[in-house]
Amino acid sequence: MLTKMLIGSLTTLVLVAPTTVSAATIAYYRFENGAFLNDSSGNNLALTKSGGASVTQEANTMFPGVVAQNGASNGMAAKNTEFDKPTFSTPSNALLDVSSLTLEGYIHLTAYNGSDTQYLGGRFNSGGNRRSYALGIAGSNGTGSANAYTPFLVVGDSATTSHVVASGLGALSLNTSYYLAVSFDGTTSVNDVTFYLKDLTTPGAVLTTSTVSSGVLSIYNFTELFGVGGTATQYGPKGFIDEVRLSNQVLASNELLVNAIPEPASLTLTALGGLMFLRRRRA
Numbered sequence: 054m055l056t057k058m059l060i061g062s063l064t065t066l067v068l069v070a071p072t073t074v075s076a077a078t079i080a081y082y083r084f085e086n087g088a089f090l091n092d093s094s095g096n097n098l099a100l101t102k103s104g105g106a107s108v109t110q111e112a113n114t115m116f117p118g119v120v121a122q123n124g125a126s127n128g129m130a131a132k133n134t135e136f137d138k139p140t141f142s143t144p145s146n147a148l149l150d151v152s153s154l155t156l157e158g159y160i161h162l163t164a165y166n167g168s169d170t171q172y173l174g175g176r177f178n179s180g181g182n183r184r185s186y187a188l189g190i191a192g193s194n195g196t197g198s199a200n201a202y203t204p205f206l207v208v209g210d211s212a213t214t215s216h217v218v219a220s221g222l223g224a225l226s227l228n229t230s231y232y233l234a235v236s237f238d239g240t241t242s243v244n245d246v247t248f249y250l251k252d253l254t255t256p257g258a259v260l261t262t263s264t265v266s267s268g269v270l271s272i273y274n275f276t277e278l279f280g281v282g283g284t285a286t287q288y289g290p291k292g293f294i295d296e297v298r299l300s301n302q303v304l305a306s307n308e309l310l311v312n313a314i315p316e317p318a319s320l321t322l323t324a325l326g327g328l329m330f331l332r333r334r335r336a
Contacts, residue, residue: 075308077155077300079148082141082281084110084131084295090141094298096148100281104137104289115230116159116253116295121313130159130295131282136166139174139283140294148301149176149185150274155304156188157234157311158297159253162227162290165202168192171290173233174297176277177207177215178285183275184209187284188235190225200224204248206235210269218267220248229254230293232311236303242270247303251311260311 081093082100089110090100102108111132120127133140158173165171175187186208191199197217199205202224209215225231230253238245243266252258281297283289296310306312 075300077302077304079151079299079301080143080279081298082296083125083127083129085127085129086110089129089131092143096146098143098146098148098279100141100143102140103142103280104133104135104140104282107135108133108137108140111293113295115161115293120296120310122308122310127296130293132293133282133289133291136169136171136288136291137283138286138288139172139280140289141281142278142285143281144278145276146279149279149299151186151272151301152239153237153302154186154272155234155236155300155302155309156186156298157232157249157304157309159230159293159295160190160225160233160290161230161293162190162225163292164227166192166288166291168194169288170196172280172283172287173290173294174279174281174299175207175284175287176275176279177209177287178275178277179215180286182213183277183285184215185272185275185277186237187280187287188233189287190233190290204233204235204250206237206246206248206267208237208267208269209273209275210271211273212275216267216269218246218265218269220250221263221265222248222250222261225250232260232309234309234311237267237269237272238303239271242266242268245269249306249309249311260306260309262306 176185177187199219234249
């Protein structure tokens, strides 16, 4: 009977394939042909191009050609030859109100913006005191406790108060492609923020992580647009961005876009190994 159950499970494993999105995905921007500004999450949070003629869709030559997590082909990317606030945006929506999150994407900087920060994206308006969350890269003078050119998270916990959470990771180099992500756990204020950084240009580079404490108990959600390549009042990167995804929970490392999940063939081999072991024991 147990052998039959394993065979049934094996059949199920063979049929399972990676999916592009999960229930946790709020928005997912891939910048592909025919869907340049579309939201691939199914939530219809399409983008509007806020930048001018400097924003274009370009053939992807600097990021992986296949997204490791879901196996999707990655043929195009978004390019901006200027600094915009933001490059793209989607209007405020209740789906963007989060208590926990993971924000991730590919980024390739071609220039720094002096002492100004550059943001992969977020929901942050410093002028209107609507400061929820955003993932940025510090300028030449650093930002708060974040050193120059290093990633940080800014998170607001009241109408007027926001906190810069430094990653402690190394500086991002120009003309280098990176995977960059942050997660925020709204159930605690200790060891609640994890940053991820991987050099996509250097073969064999590993995913670097850093977990720190924010001291923030909760995100204060405002009625504010969500910016991609910048925020309502903060600059986006001059260079390339791609595969930007926002999730409403803390994703495990093996759920990040940069990490591959086991392919059906690998799962099949694992199941076959278990089945052969069982048969040998019964013999």
